[in-house]
Amino acid sequence: MHYHISNKKDWAKIQNGIIKLHPYCNECGVFKNVSSDRGKKIGYFVNTLSKLKKILGNKGYRISDVQIRLILKELSEVEGFEDTWWITYSKQKEIFISIIRKYIKVSKEILESVL
Ligand SMILES: [Zn+2]
Structure with missing residues (x-):
């Protein structure tokens, strides 16, 4: 890039x-992308993952570090994910949610509540 x-x-x-x-x-x-739907840096999604880990942990579902690592690895391999020149936050959310759901059994509703 x-x-x-x-x-x-x-x-x-x-x-x-x-x-x-x-x-x-x-x-x-x-x-x-000059809309108000601006993309975010990867750090935002890293924080979101730790929030999610906490919330699910309180419900008795433990997310392992391996799961987190695999999600972040896959996210970093998505071309243009962090290219805030053109990417929108909506698009990032869509990608993020679909990757997370490959590794963690979690509803879209819970994911959207932390994003
Ligand atoms: Zn260019």
């Missing part, structure tokens, strides 16, 4: 089908 820079704008379709002038990267051409 490179460091995206932009001094150019182009017309892009964004939310609600409205077309607006949008900055895009000079190098790869990816449009910048």
Whole structure:
């Protein structure tokens, strides 16, 4: 991944089908996410996992360090996950939830309550 820079704008379709002038990267051409749905750094999701561990622990379900490690490993292998230039928090949540549910039996509702 490179460091995206932009001094150019182009017309892009964004939310609600409205077309607006949008900055895009000079190098790869990816449009910048300028919505309020901004992506977060990986640290946020690491914290969320420890919160989840606590909540489930109180319910008597123990998450092991191995599970945590596997989730974080898989998350770090998702291309662009931490690329806050374009990624939205909604997209990150979707990816995060689907990876967690591969390793931990937990409902979407509980996951959404900690995110
Ligand atoms: Zn770029």
